[in-house]
Amino acid sequence: MVVDLYELTMAQAYFLEQKNGTASFEILVRSLPPHWGFFVMAGLTELESYLSGFSFSTDDIASLRETGLFDDRFLTFLYQGKPRISVRCMPEGSVFFPGEPIAEFHGPVIDMQILETYVLNILGFSILQATLAARFELASRGKPVLDFGLRKAQGPVASIRSARGAQIAGFAGTSNVKASQLLDFKPSGTMAHSFVQAHETEEQAFEAFARVFRDQSVFLVDTYDSREGIRTAAQVAKRLLDREKVHIKGIRLDSGNLAGLAGMAREHFDTEGLGFLKVFASGGLDEYLVADLVEQGAPIDGFGVGTSFAVSSHAPALDITYKPVEYDGRPTRKTSPGKETVSGRKSIERIQHEGIFVEDHVVSLGHPADLLVPFAGGERIDTVHTRLNRNLAGLAAACKRIKSPSPYPVIYDSGRQ
């Protein structure tokens, strides 16, 4: 039922005119957001469970009947039907580019139409989040990145898609307990300002936390004055070390001049013989700020990323489409200005030279090295993460810059048909 009404009205029109020939629809993303150089395929596990669980319940049918728009014969057909489709697509973790098909759905046109809305909903945001997570990983150059986005996500399912993208790209963990449970992904997090405020002093708060979490403890130092907080954290860490041989894990900076404060903290900890204390940073970080901090050599050991990642604030939606390219053996296309499509079923060939991707060729269906392969959801996360890393290794440095990347060529061998 998570479907646009027009999919069902169109489906009924097809049904009543007994027009249910085989159609091929392809999915592509029309354009890159500013400063993005590539996309990462994602969402296939969720897609598989959507396709395999697809059905209308008796309540759904009753609710559709109430709209007064639908014929009983059509509603019976909907209730009894299961999608009979096949899918070819790029495997999860593949990098791809605007203008090339990334998936092709093939089957009776009614089934194809009813699936459209939610297939786009799943793939659009999943691709966005896997790609953005990969951009954060490129920005942090190997320093751990954590997903702190749940509270700002546009809903719980969005937060799971974010965490899955984070996991594909190689984040070190997520604050999202549900996502960690569903995805078997490391949960992460320590304390908030409110915990410090609930205690008489910052020192008491750190002590109380350390008594419970020992060497897992990270102290949040910016509730009142960050420099003071850093010194207090050092005192408590030193006391724990001397008294109980416990190595506190580190501190978190969440506001202010992160590079300056990190520098001050690093120097203070090292001088005090607390070189083991790590410095984590969070608070309004996007991939550009992470890259800046890393480039200027700020002694930060890891980044927590929240809002900017959770809602993809620089590019909150993809220009993703699902368009028919063939109906009943006849090629179809549209010519709306700015939204032209290319007819016919296709394969993608990726030309490589010495291990580096040179260009993608969109050719007629049937190329032996087609990047579009029979759909397999539910791959293991290691497989997907490894595929992404291999793909990123194949992408020229200029194409994976997080600012002003070079465009990657996608060539239609047949020309625009």
Next chain:
Amino acid sequence: MVVDLYELTMAQAYFLEQKNGTASFEILVRSLPPHWGFFVMAGLTELESYLSGFSFSTDDIASLRETGLFDDRFLTFLYQGKPRISVRCMPEGSVFFPGEPIAEFHGPVIDMQILETYVLNILGFSILQATLAARFELASRGKPVLDFGLRKAQGPVASIRSARGAQIAGFAGTSNVKASQLLDFKPSGTMAHSFVQAHETEEQAFEAFARVFRDQSVFLVDTYDSREGIRTAAQVAKRLLDREKVHIKGIRLDSGNLAGLAGMAREHFDTEGLGFLKVFASGGLDEYLVADLVEQGAPIDGFGVGTSFAVSSHAPALDITYKPVEYDGRPTRKTSPGKETVSGRKSIERIQHEGIFVEDHVVSLGHPADLLVPFAGGERIDTVHTRLNRNLAGLAAACKRIKSPSPYPVIYDSGRQ
């Protein structure tokens, strides 16, 4: 389990130090997105069902145990607990402004902490969508607006929050069948380009659709050439009228120069004696484009809004916070730069002059005309929609402009404490 891990680690620290005094946390939005002049309270129905259904299952507890972070006594406490909190808040549909508390949660600090993440998740995006929907309604000046956002929403729950915001603000319907079912909101939608493409000609597609949907039919005219599509729609409409006395509903423009095409369509239909045909527009519309089209007098009878509404693309997240203001009778605040909070429990008094809101005063708890009232979720949509309209009527025109509105004064009578 849709919670940030740190809420649970802090809760365990409180639990083990036997510190579970009464705390008050307040929610406020720190700042307005560019060009926004007000916010609309929303999300209370979802909040109520979250609070009343809150619990940890045995599976959840098992999964938390596996992290190795939690003590069994604490896990037993979590499993047995139900939140024992009270909430005061602005009723749904109220307008409010940055910097003033819009809700206060009061109860044992552990309960307060565990609820934080998802309360922010619910309220943040619900407020965003109700406010943005109100902005679209202001832009359209009474012309119907439809929610077409589902395919681009950042997940299914986000799409329901959007549709609920649309319903509060007075949209004419939604394309989202699930939302329409859950919210008892008018479903809306007709045909896509793919339907036209599946037929040999545009004319055949319109005829096939009209045979089924009669006077509900809206023809999408821009699959190939919009001017040609408009003429074809007129021919089919005329034929249906002559042959079967059916009045086709109208056409939809989805690309190109919407004002120009709408003008051409209106003139053509009127000349052909088809004055009943309505002209709907969609395709990349945000509130600014809708306002422009309305201001220039384009003969458009209704707007379908997709991506820009669904993900709130100009402002995809709110700067919403949940902060302690009192713990165990002691006022608390933080002083992190740019994130300072004001301690103590509060009331809001809204000063009015001749029915127009003049300024809001944030005063100490106990004002008799407090805008923060005991929480009541689940109000009827009519009640909420009427409240919003009354609130918007109280807001000066300068404050509800959709571009460069005047700021509305929020005054802390006690000064920053």
